[in-house]
Amino acid sequence: MFRVAHNYGMKLHERESQAGAFDDGWEERLADRQRNPELSLLDRERNTRFHRAMHELSSQQQRCLFLRVMGLRYPEIGSVLGISAKTVGEFLRRAVTHLKKVCND
Amino acid sequence: MTSLFQHHPDDECLLRYADGELSVDQASEVQLHLKVCWQCRVRLAELEKVVEECVRYYQTVVAPHVPPPPAAWMNIRAELAALEQKISRPSICSRVWARLSAARRFRKPALKVALAATVLAMVFYQLYRAPSARAAELLQRAVNAEAKRTPKPRRIEIRFRGRHIASVVEGSHGAEDDHLSTEDRQAVDHLQRLFTTVRYRWTSPLSVAAFSDWRKTLSEKRDEVSVQALPLESGGSCYRLRTTTGSSSLAEATILLRTNDLQPIEGTWRFRNNEQIEASEVPLGSTEEHVPEGSALSAQSASDVHSEVEPPKVVGPADELHVLFALRQINADLDETLDVTRAAHEIAVTGVGIQPERQRQIRLALGSLPQVAVRFSDGTPPESPQSQKLSATVSTTTNAELARAWLEKQLGSRAAAEAFAERALNLTDAIAARSHALQRLAERFPVQDEEHLSSVEQRILGALRTDHATALVRATREFRITLKQTLKSGRSADTALPIRPATSWHATAHELSLQTREVEKLTAELVGGTHADGAPSMVAAQLQARLDEIERLATACAARGGERAEARP
Numbered sequence: 001m002f003r004v005a006h007n008y009g010m011k012l013h014e015r016e017s018q019a020g021a022f023d024d025g026w027e028e029r030l031a032d033r034q035r036n037p038e039l040s041l042l043d044r045e046r047n048t049r050f051h052r053a054m055h056e057l058s059s060q061q062q063r064c065l066f067l068r069v070m071g072l073r074y075p076e077i078g079s080v081l082g083i084s085a086k087t088v089g090e091f092l093r094r095a096v097t098h099l100k101k102v103c104n105d
Numbered sequence: 106m107t108s109l110f111q112h113h114p115d116d117e118c119l120l121r122y123a124d125g126e127l128s129v130d131q132a133s134e135v136q137l138h139l140k141v142c143w144q145c146r147v148r149l150a151e152l153e154k155v156v157e158e159c160v161r162y163y164q165t166v167v168a169p170h171v172p173p174p175p176a177a178w179m180n181i182r183a184e185l186a187a188l189e190q191k192i193s194r195p196s197i198c199s200r201v202w203a204r205l206s207a208a209r210r211f212r213k214p215a216l217k218v219a220l221a222a223t224v225l226a227m228v229f230y231q232l233y234r235a236p237s238a239r240a241a242e243l244l245q246r247a248v249n250a251e252a253k254r255t256p257k258p259r260r261i262e263i264r265f266r267g268r269h270i271a272s273v274v275e276g277s278h279g280a281e282d283d284h285l286s287t288e289d290r291q292a293v294d295h296l297q298r299l300f301t302t303v304r305y306r307w308t309s310p311l312s313v314a315a316f317s318d319w320r321k322t323l324s325e326k327r328d329e330v331s332v333q334a335l336p337l338e339s340g341g342s343c344y345r346l347r348t349t350t351g352s353s354s355l356a357e358a359t360i361l362l363r364t365n366d367l368q369p370i371e372g373t374w375r376f377r378n379n380e381q382i383e384a385s386e387v388p389l390g391s392t393e394e395h396v397p398e399g400s401a402l403s404a405q406s407a408s409d410v411h412s413e414v415e416p417p418k419v420v421g422p423a424d425e426l427h428v429l430f431a432l433r434q435i436n437a438d439l440d441e442t443l444d445v446t447r448a449a450h451e452i453a454v455t456g457v458g459i460q461p462e463r464q465r466q467i468r469l470a471l472g473s474l475p476q477v478a479v480r481f482s483d484g485t486p487p488e489s490p491q492s493q494k495l496s497a498t499v500s501t502t503t504n505a506e507l508a509r510a511w512l513e514k515q516l517g518s519r520a521a522a523e524a525f526a527e528r529a530l531n532l533t534d535a536i537a538a539r540s541h542a543l544q545r546l547a548e549r550f551p552v553q554d555e556e557h558l559s560s561v562e563q564r565i566l567g568a569l570r571t572d573h574a575t576a577l578v579r580a581t582r583e584f585r586i587t588l589k590q591t592l593k594s595g596r597s598a599d600t601a602l603p604i605r606p607a608t609s610w611h612a613t614a615h616e617l618s619l620q621t622r623e624v625e626k627l628t629a630e631l632v633g634g635t636h637a638d639g640a641p642s643m644v645a646a647q648l649q650a651r652l653d654e655i656e657r658l659a660t661a662c663a664a665r666g667g668e669r670a671e672a673r674p
Contacts, residue, residue, distance in 0.1 A: 050158055051166070056548075058444075069163040074126050076185045089126065093117040094444070099155045 574663035
């Protein structure tokens with residue numbers, strides 16, 4: 001039961017951090033204050049698109065992506081999430097393919 | 106041109122390369138390719154750009170909200186390093202050496218066993234693998250022969266449901282079939298639909314190219330090749346090539362090829378609904394004059410066959426809706442590992458780590474829908490006792506222990522508390538799955554798209570929505586009843602949530618998604634899985650209020666679906 005609760009907690013933790021990312025201040029934090037207003041506006045639009053694309057990823061894709069950003073290797077991510085390294089690779093590929101569309105626009 | 110230029114690594118391979126997840130050989134191969142290929146260098150740079158954006162996003166948006174890890178997690182890197190050490194396999198050389206060393210200890214028996222295993226493997230290969238290779242080789246030869254053959258008209262007789270549809274010139278079912286009776290024409294139209302559904306080229310069913318193209322679309326197949334004698338009057342022999350599959354509605358196709366010129370002379374197709382169609386070539390005799398000039402497709406070269414195939418139509422939200430509806434019928438749309446994406450000419454349904462039996466069910470459910478590509482990739486979760494070990498290293502906070510103690514007190518025993526916790530977590534999962542399904546539906550079919558759907562499709566969408574909403578109401582109600590056991594003292598008055606009117610079911614679905622997140626969070630706090638800010642009784646009361654709200658919203662969502670469906674003619 002403890003293990004079920006723990007795994008569940010991990011899932012919640014991820015969702016919670018994802019939900020927390022949708023506060024009002026995120027655009028402010030992403031914006032580069034050194035740039036001129038026109039570039040800042042373009043930046044802002046790009047950030048909004050990226051933020052939306054990130055929101056469109058499945059929770060499993062987000063988990064893999066954020067754990068990878070934190071520096072975990074594929075087998076490590078697999079161990080944490082209870083999936084194989086190959087599946088982690090597939091989730092990451094899907095996530096990156098989706099985000100690439102936004103970055104290359 | 107070397108193979109370095111011909112084989113560009115796909116995105117997954119490039120990503121694994123960038124992440125250092127490829128083996129040394131694979132990595133050096135990709136590295137060598139990157140040196141000579143500008144395109145792939147640019148693709149790699151694009152991937153790196155995405156990675157850079159992700160890191161920036163994580164650091165600036167996500168990380169500020171992530172609480173510091175509990176003390177026990179500080180050791181996670183050391184644990185993972187130990188884990189990697191444990192699971193990393195020795196090199197091939199050392200493994201071979203170890204085997205040989207072991208064999209030397211049992212010199213003769215080991216050699217005998219190895220020899221027997223090799224023979225068995227060869228027999229297995231001959232029995233199971235060789236037919237596929239032989240079939241592929243034979244088909245390739247037949248396709249080449251067909252392409253070289255001087256084109257001439259062919260008359261095909263089709264036998265279907267006890268009916269003999271003769272004088273059908275292969276590849277033509279239009280004006281030249283004027284002599285067909287109404288029943289025969291209906292049967293031909295039905296067959297055309299049947300073959301088109303399974304992507305078998307109907308314009309020339311009795312051709313090797315059509316058979317070969319269909320065979321290539323199969324993800325899973327089994328081939329049988331045999332030689333049999335032709336009837337005495339024709340003499341000679343023929344190859345009998347039979348392909349069976351579990352991945353298409355066309356369960357089995359057999360084609361007979363004359364041995365001397367590899368010309369197809371007979372074909373049999375058996376569909377999963379047990380419909381069987383037979384076709385054979387009949388000699389062109391006195392009926393030849395009925396063939397309109399230029400009507401026979403077989404009179405054209407085989408290379409022109411592809412140009413005769415109608416271009417695939419562009420798929421829209423309605424097609425996607427039919428796919429979702431089919432998945433709903435087998436309860437597969439709640440699965441996180443199944444992705445449905447709409448491209449220009451097809452709906453791609455992709456899944457990772459899905460059991461073979463489930464894969465078969467999904468393929469069967471989607472088999473009758475046109476322009477749907479189903480792809481599965483392997484992703485079997487590893488049996489990892491290590492992950493259990495890792496999870497056991499996490500410690501809980503004092504508040505979490507407090508919550509568990511409170512639960513035990515409320516329910517009378519530890520066993521009852523554990524049973525409650527498990528039930529609560531399962532119900533929350535059910536609520537989350539339905540709520541996310543509704544949210545995804547709202548995102549896929551926004552108001553403007555929904556308006557363009559036909560009345561039937563709008564009804565299907567309504568049915569899907571009502572189904573999810575009703576299941577959500579059911580699960581929420583069940584959870585509320587379960588939760589009542591813990592709220593013996595009654596609910597605090599200040600936990601009731603203000604009622605916000607939702608304008609459309611899309612908005613309701615979004616609101617439901619937010620409320621579900623809260624329920625997930627509160628459930629984890631209540632069962633002592635995560636740290637809680639308030640007293641357990643307060644958490645339980647808040648959870649009850651959220652569940653009330655979800656039930657209200659879900660009921661509204663279900664009713665809205667019903668109203669819309671009834672309002673339409």
